[in-house]
Amino acid sequence: MSDQQLNNLIKMLDQIIANNLHHGDDDKVSDVAADHLQKFWARSMKQQIIAHANQSPRELSVLAKLTVDKLEPTVK
Amino acid sequence: MLHYYDPATQTYEPGKNGLNPDFDSFSRDLGTPPSLSEEPVSISVDGREITVPEGTSVLRAAALAGINIPKLCASDNLEAFGSCRLCAVEIEGRRGYPASCTTPVAEGMAVTTQTGKLAKLRRNIMELYISDHPLDCLTCPANGNCELQDVAGVVGLREVRYGFEGENHLDAETDSSNPYFSFDPSKCIVCSRCVRACDEVQGTFALTIEGRGFDSKVVASQNDPFMDSECVSCGACVQACPTSTLMEKSVIEEGQPEHSVVTTCAYCGVGCSFKAEMKGDQVVRMVPYKGGEANHGHSCVKGRFAFGYATHEDRIREPMIRDSINDPWQVVSWDEALAFAAKKLKATQAKYGRESIGGITSSRCTNEETYLVQKLVRAAFGNNNTDTCARVCHSPTGYGLKTTLGESAGTQTFDSVMKADTIMVIGANPTDAHPVFGSLMRKRLRQGAKLIVIDPRRIDLISTPNAEEGLHLPLRPGTNVAIVNALAHVIVTEGLEDQEFINSRCDTEAYNTWRSFIAEERNSPEAMEAVTGVAADKVREAARLYAQAGNGAIYYGLGVTEHSQGSTMVMGIANLALATGNIGKEGGGVNPLRGQNNVQGSCDMGSFPHELPGYQHVNDQAVRERFEAVWGVPIDKEPGLRIPNMFDAAIAGTFKALYVQGEDIAQSDPNTQHVEAALRALDCLVVQDIFLNETAKFAHVLLPGSTFLEKNGTFTNAERRINRVRKVMEPIAGMEDWQVTMALSNALGYPMHYNHPSEIMDEIASLTPTFTGVNYDKLEQLGSIQWPCNEEHPEGMPTMHTVDFPIGKGRFAVTEYLATEERASRRFPLLLTTGRILSQYNVGAQTRRTSNSDWHEEDVLELHPSDAELRGVKDGDWLGISSRVGHTVLRAKLSTRMLPGVVYTTFHHPSSGANVVTTDNSDWATNCPEYKVTAVQVEKVSQPSDWQRNFVDFDQRQQALLQPAMESEEGSHANALK
């Protein structure tokens, strides 16, 4: 995985979250965002963001981390 | 019951003689347009009884009764004019000889079309015409297809008493300035059909009759050559002309065609039907087909004239391979090329894993071809790494409309616009990009419909001749969602909602949430003014105009989708339509104008990495099981990579091989340098195309593609209309595109066997709930079908959502405005936005290889005079354009179409490098690139950019690597002919 690829994934994730903040509290927003990732991201992209969240959790925003945590169990 | 002409009872027999244009009802000219009235009126014509709708002309009624009254100035796509008097008849109880084209039927009327007096009158008229007409019929290009000749024959003209010595127009000079048709005024009978066609059908008003009596003549604009006039070369006047005055140059050169085949234009999402008029296997001309439901016999310069690329010398005629992109191309047999490709693809998967390869389907190829490519990826590659160029144009439409209305498609027919009272056009330029529909819109605007245009640029539609000026909201690029929210705010707070529709048709909870959001003061036009740059009172006026119209119709294009909030904007548009009850009825609706000919179809056919055909998610086990049963392989339940994700993965080294059918991602995708780096990183790039396009220059396998003239299949236009594409000539390299995909699949070890695209359609129908009723027989019978077509709607569905939505109730969506990160700054103070023009199509590979380039030789940068003055720039100066990702050079064109601070260009020429400067920002939901907003700086320069110089070098090198292969092709070609 290249830095650029990871940066793009993080940027995309942040953008998805930003566009769904209106859904309510962190729990709801991360539900919607995780559902979006599940529906539209490729397996490799999911794995990459999950690996990154596990390795360097503090580099993700709170909401991004929460989203990835919810995504993780859905990806094998 | 009204007696309409019923093709089924006439010479045309569905299923028997097929869609033979020489037999169908549409080849007859009934003289005047149909009347829309429902009131029946009965008359007798020469003793034959006929019942027609009130308002029908006597001429048309007679034609419907099978009696053809001679005529010259009338044609059934033009309002009757009554100038030639040839159509004179006698009517019982009336004096004189009224012109039947301008006389409406009346109950009980008894008409006689043939008496001695009428015959004499008609002969006299013809005599006058012919006395000022050259008698060179045998060498005239219209010979065999001339209405003047026909009428002379019908009236029995035997002598011309006036002689040819008197004053005449026989020496008038021919205007050959237009590359496709000529104007020979010596043959003109001043019937004004051309003038009326330009006014009524095309809506350009380029032609007039100048002078009176003997001196009257047809002139373009201010007596200019056609090429310098306002003429946009749509061909309507050529079609209307009953003589050879206005005539296709191809017919002048090659003679009259001898047979014809009805097919569908491959240039844009309007999907016009054409008769390909042929001599053997050569197309002499393309004539718009009156029976085409999308175009009703109209055309634009692309479909009508720009077909010469099909036989251009640059066509790739044989398969080629090479190990590295620095090697020369090697011509090989199909078998060798396919085996080479299959071996490389398999080796790549063996080394880098199943997900290391993918495919890109084409929005220019047929539904059947697209379906096969995604099937190949899913079944033979075993992953979901399939995507299409719709990713970069209308993917947000799919997402946004599916979320709100439950179906990823426009809601109306094109004809629905004729019932619209207010037309709102957002981020689209129909008169250039969807010209035939643009003409229809203009017709409706001339009838008095109101127009609202939301666009940073002042498009031509706003000033439609003979219509009221449209209301233009020139917003800042990137602020669409802000303005659509402001419009909705006005509708909600001023009580303009359609409460009944909302209560009965929409989800209450979603509505309430949306309503309280949109009513907040921060969404008001006044609060948004600073963001959008549009005066609040104009926004209020527009909202009222739309909501109080009766029927309000919204049409939108890439100016909506190609933004970081493209999907949000599509949902915002759906909100407007739901709130005002403008869904499920004619004259209303939400209508994406699709760019390429088969964008709708390629999306429908499962090109996206997360959806199987019919927008069925790969994650749905029941859906997968149905496909698995037919395809005989397991399908991955995880979505695959989208095009930008593929590029990122290629650069990262995990994505190594790609099969691209009929797309030029190297030119059309944003941030060219990034795309090029990705393509260079591939171990195996298989390109199937008609030319060595920009992408093919990075390829290892080049498979010759076929043009729309060389294959059978279907395209689906922007109104969900499935139209047949019919083969008129053999594919240049022996295989149609679907056959190539099939052969590649077989080479990969996944068997595919179809004998005809109709069998592929049968498979599609068996797996796609919205297509279950579609098959080729039905397409022959009905001409075209608008999906959904299934048990519920056996003949398709023109207007969607009339009773309910596929998701039950319409769902309002909260559309919070977020500014894009791409903002003007001190370093990049201008906003660049991109678009297209009439004569060129997309990346231009086809149109650049025709005379259409006479209208548009190069892409230019339009900028406002005040921005130009600030930088000391004059018209025609070379301008360097820099964004944070790249730099390119274009010529300047000063224009006040945009507000200061906004610059504009097109992307039809690869060397312009317009996409070198566009960034890889994208829509949050779909990754559709944000082409429409790039912060740039421009300055005067004296030489091309580095990228452009490299481009020229690389292009020359790649052409040189192709040259020997092309020459050996020519050799084998010549041998084959011997």
Ligand code: SF4
């Ligand atoms: S080609 Fe079209 S635009 Fe040009 S004069 Fe004829 S009708 Fe008018």
Ligand code: SF4
């Ligand atoms: S150019 Fe043709 S259509 Fe036009 S007035 Fe002359 S004859 Fe009629």
Ligand code: SF4
């Ligand atoms: S409007 Fe579109 S489909 Fe029709 S002729 Fe022009 S390019 Fe072809």
Ligand code: FES
């Ligand atoms: S056709 Fe009726 S007046 Fe010319």
